[in-house]
Each structure stands twice: as structure tokens, then as C-alpha cells.
Amino acid sequence: MDRFVSTFINKIDAKGRVSVPASFRAILERDGYAGGAVYCYPSLDAPALDAGGQTLAGNIDRLLDGLPDYSDERDELSVALYGxxxxxxxxxxxxxxxxxxLRAHAGLSTHVAFVGLGQKFQMWEPARFEARRAAAREKVRQHRNLFGAGRRQLAPVVGPQRGPGSGHESSHESSHELGPGGEGGARE
Amino acid sequence: MDRFVSTFINKIDAKGRVSVPASFRAILERDGYAGGAVYCYPSLDAPALDAGGQTLAGNIDRLLDGLPDYSDERDELSVALYGxxxxxxxxxxxxxxxxxxLRAHAGLSTHVAFVGLGQKFQMWEPARFEARRAAAREKVRQHRNLFGAGRRQLAPVVGPQRGPGSGHESSHESSHELGPGGEGGARE
DNA sequence: TGGGTCTCGATGGGATCGCATGGGTCTGTA
DNA sequence: TACAGACCCATGCGATCCCATCGAGACCCA
Structure with a gap:
């Protein structure tokens, strides 16, 4: 199936618009809802926004399906999940x-980093994302040492994406090291 | 599959009127009753109003159907729900x-926060809602840990240590708060 | 294989349309 | 007659739509 991969940095124009990376768009289109929309909400534990298509929305429903109707608990969770x-x-x-x-939550101002995470993607303030990624890599390195797991040197570099036209932020490519160790098949 | 999502804050004018968010209206219209009305009642356990269309009304009926006729419980519930x-x-x-x-129950005066909860929506006094929302987010965080705990116990890349700079926000790998089953299905 | 050309994605901006609001008016009811 | 509610009209601002431009990577040809 199609997954959101790689990282792209796009600009927010004067009207507050941002282009969704073409490759992400293609995936959303195949994900239903006339491909005309993106579900987006503030990430719970990071200064970023989580986004995705129908599939993602379906996850929310499934999560609430387990709770009884009209319970206070359900209402409360709904507030955060749907509200x-x-x-x-x-x-x-x-x-x-x-x-x-949403912009406030992620601290977005002029640019947005679209980060593919497989089933969904996130939107970050470029600088913050870079910092977080650096930390994530370091973490992976540590773990590798611990496990002595030499397997799989991450050799991503999968990022096609507009050039530094907009300049500076030359940083991107895959974003995989971030994914949970599991899912090794991230690449084909 | 239409659900009430997102939050909107609208103003109550001098005549006591409030605009129902356009997106909510669209859903109500497709929900029957000529799309011209909203069922609304004070929320049982919160200083807010619950509202929705035919579907919501139907849910109440179904909930009562589960109780024996003429039982005290049913009568009480009927009064509570329909009264x-x-x-x-x-x-x-x-x-x-x-x-x-209704306005009294929710403490509404000048503005109303319309909060989507999927099958229904609530109306809150904006300030009060903020508090409730914060609590709800916290609750979801806890819940996520509960079902998230199952798979992917190796919480790699989830350093208790934050990255440089922007650090704060525990650098959680955040991925799927919503997708209990998530990730794995990356392929397909 | 080097260079020229074409196509597509990312941006900017002007022109519109829709939605949230504020008010005036008409009508049925105390 | 005094009033509350329903209906209509007028407005302002933000959300959308559409069109023009630019640059990069893909493609084609010599």
C-alpha cells in the first residue's frame, strides 16, 4: 500500500496556504473522501501536527467504538479525539x-516540514524537526550499541524533493529512523 | 460516515441567536428531519449541551430499548434523556x-464553543471548554499508553532525554496515538 | 553524453463566493 | 398595544477558485 515517506519543506504564503507535497497528495487521493481532504490534529506529545486520510480517521472511530455510548468517559475522550x-x-x-x-500548536510561521511516517504524516516547524531528528538518530545509535545489533545500517537517503531554492533547510530525506524499530520493511 | 469534528466558536447576538457552524449544518441536513432542526439537551455530566440530528435521537431510543418496559430505571432514564x-x-x-x-445549564452568555464529538456535538461556554479540553487530552494520553502498550513495547527512540534545542515536549516518537493497530499495516 | 526543451509541482496574487453577524420588518400571541 | 419569534436583507472578512510565473527534474535528440 502507499505510505507517506520522506520529508518535504514547503512555504506558508501570505494567505496561510501551504502546498501539500504532491506525493502525499497522491496517497490521500487514493485513500478516499474524494481525496479532497486531510484529517489533521495536534500531536499529543510533540509540537507537531498529525495528519492523514480516511484510514487515519478510521483509527479514531475504532478507538472509540470500544467505549459505551453516552458514558462520560466516551464524551471526554471524544473531546480530544474529535474536538x-x-x-x-x-x-x-x-x-x-x-x-x-493548529499553527500555534506546532509553532508554524513561514515554513512547514512534512514528515512521512507511513500511514500518516506530521507537520513540523523545520528547525524543531531538525533538532528532534538529530536526537532520534542519536537514540538509535545508542540502542544499536546496546543490542550490538549490527544489522541494517540505515541507508535511507530517499528524498527527492525540491531543491534548496527556498534555500537553507537542506536537510531532508527519509525520516525513517524515527519509526518504531518494528516495521523494518519500510523500504522496498 | 459524516461526523461532527473540530471546534468552532460563534457569537450569540442580541436576539439570542447563534450560527451553527456550516460544516455541522451540512451533516445535520444529511441526517434527516428536513435538516431543519437540532435535538438539544443538557449534558448529563458536564456544564454543556449535547446536540445532534436524527441519528442522535435514534441512539437515545435504542438505549432505552435495552431496558425493560415499565421499569423504574427506564422511567427515570426516559425523563432524564427526553425530559x-x-x-x-x-x-x-x-x-x-x-x-x-439550556443557556443556563451551560452558562452561556456571549459566545458558544461548538465541539464536534463524532456522532453528536456539544455547546460549551468557551472558557469552561478550554479546561475540559485540557483534561481530555491528558486522558487520551493515558489511554493511548494502555492500548499502545501491547505492541511495540520496545519504546525505542523515545528518549526520556530530550533532544537539543526545542527539546521539551518529550521527544516521543508520537506516531500512532490513534492507531492501536497502526504502523504494521504499512504494507499492503 | 551534453545541451535544449518539456512537464509538473510549488508559489503569488487577483477575483469570487460563502459564512458568520447585525438589523429591520411582519405576524401571531398575550 | 407590547413582545417574542421567524423571515429577509445588507455587510465584512476570510476561504476558495482560477490564472500566471518560476524553477527543477525528466525527457529527447543530436
Whole structure:
């Protein structure tokens, strides 16, 4: 199946619009809902936004299905799970507009880093993401030492993406080291 | 499959009218009753109002169906669930008028926060809602750990240590709060 | 294999449309 | 007659749509 992979950095224009990477768009289109929208909500434990298509939305439903109707607990969880979700429409040029609430949570201002995470993707403030990624790599390195697991040197570098036209942030490519160790098949 | 999602804050005008968010209206319209009305009643365990369309009303019926006829329990529940239900008409401009009784229960004065909860939505006094939302997020975090615990116990890349700079926000790998089963299905 | 050309994705901006609001008016009811 | 509610109209701002431009990578040809 299609997964969101690689990292792209796009600009937020004066009207607050951002182009969703073409490759991500293609995946969303195949994921239903006329491919015209993205489900997006503030990530619970990171200054970032989580986003995805129908599949992602379905996960929310499944999560709540286990709870009894009309229970206070269900209502409470719903507030966080549905209340924070925004359905962002993708316009004809493949752009979305990020609501103020979401931009605030992720600290977004001029640029957005779209990070593919397989079934979903995240949107980060470029600088923060870079820092976090560095930390993640370090972490992986440590673990590798612990396990002495020499297997699988990460050799990603899968990132095709616009050039440094916009400059600086030359940092991107795959983002895999971030994924949970499991899922080794990230690459084909 | 339409669900009420996201949160909107609208104003109550001098005549006591409030605009129902356009996206919520669209869902109500598809939910029957000529799309011209909203079922609304004071939430049982929160200073808020619960609202929805035909589907919601149907759920209440189903809930009562499960109880034996003429039982005290059923009577009590019926009163609780139906006794305070109001059918609010949506005018041509997409607005409703909240009866005094309902406004009092939720402590509404000048603004109303419409919160999507999937099958239904709630109306809150904005300030109070913020508090509730914070609590809800915390709760989800806990829950996530519960079912997330199952798979992927190796919490790699999840350093108790934060990365440089932006560090704070525990550098959780955040991925699937929502996807209990997630990740694995990356392929397909 | 080097260079020129073409196609597509990312941006900017102007022009519109829809939605949230504020108010005036008409009508049925105390 | 006084009022509350329903209906309509007017407005302002933000969300969308559409069109033009730029640059990069893909493609084609000599």
C-alpha cells in the first residue's frame, strides 16, 4: 500500500496556504473522501501536527467504538479525539490552509516540514524537526550499541524533493529512523 | 460516515441567536428531519449541551430499548434523556435560538464553543471548554499508553532525554496515538 | 553524453463566493 | 398595544477558485 515517506519543506504564503507535497497528495487521493481532504490534529506529545486520510480517521472511530455510548468517559475522550480534529480541504492547487489553533500548536510561521511516517504524516516547524531528528538518530545509535545489533545500517537517503531554492533547510530525506524499530520493511 | 469534528466558536447576538457552524449544518441536513432542526439537551455530566440530528435521537431510543418496559430505571432514564430535550429550529441563515433553560445549564452568555464529538456535538461556554479540553487530552494520553502498550513495547527512540534545542515536549516518537493497530499495516 | 526543451509541482496574487453577524420588518400571541 | 419569534436583507472578512510565473527534474535528440 502507499505510505507517506520522506520529508518535504514547503512555504506558508501570505494567505496561510501551504502546498501539500504532491506525493502525499497522491496517497490521500487514493485513500478516499474524494481525496479532497486531510484529517489533521495536534500531536499529543510533540509540537507537531498529525495528519492523514480516511484510514487515519478510521483509527479514531475504532478507538472509540470500544467505549459505551453516552458514558462520560466516551464524551471526554471524544473531546480530544474529535474536538481537536480539523478537516482541511485541499484546494485545486493542492494547498491547504492551516487554522490558527493548529499553527500555534506546532509553532508554524513561514515554513512547514512534512514528515512521512507511513500511514500518516506530521507537520513540523523545520528547525524543531531538525533538532528532534538529530536526537532520534542519536537514540538509535545508542540502542544499536546496546543490542550490538549490527544489522541494517540505515541507508535511507530517499528524498527527492525540491531543491534548496527556498534555500537553507537542506536537510531532508527519509525520516525513517524515527519509526518504531518494528516495521523494518519500510523500504522496498 | 459524516461526523461532527473540530471546534468552532460563534457569537450569540442580541436576539439570542447563534450560527451553527456550516460544516455541522451540512451533516445535520444529511441526517434527516428536513435538516431543519437540532435535538438539544443538557449534558448529563458536564456544564454543556449535547446536540445532534436524527441519528442522535435514534441512539437515545435504542438505549432505552435495552431496558425493560415499565421499569423504574427506564422511567427515570426516559425523563432524564427526553425530559429536557429541545428541538431547535435552524432558520434560513443557519442560526438557532437557545432557550433560557439550556443557556443556563451551560452558562452561556456571549459566545458558544461548538465541539464536534463524532456522532453528536456539544455547546460549551468557551472558557469552561478550554479546561475540559485540557483534561481530555491528558486522558487520551493515558489511554493511548494502555492500548499502545501491547505492541511495540520496545519504546525505542523515545528518549526520556530530550533532544537539543526545542527539546521539551518529550521527544516521543508520537506516531500512532490513534492507531492501536497502526504502523504494521504499512504494507499492503 | 551534453545541451535544449518539456512537464509538473510549488508559489503569488487577483477575483469570487460563502459564512458568520447585525438589523429591520411582519405576524401571531398575550 | 407590547413582545417574542421567524423571515429577509445588507455587510465584512476570510476561504476558495482560477490564472500566471518560476524553477527543477525528466525527457529527447543530436
Amino acid at each position: 481537536d480534529v480539523h478537516t482541511l480541504a485541499i484546494d485545486q492547487d493542492g494547498r491547504i490552509v492551516l487554522p490558527e489553533a | 429536557d430535550v429541545h428541538t431547535l429550529a435552524i432558520d434560513q441563515d443557519g442560526r438557532i435560538v437557545l432557550p433560557e433553560a
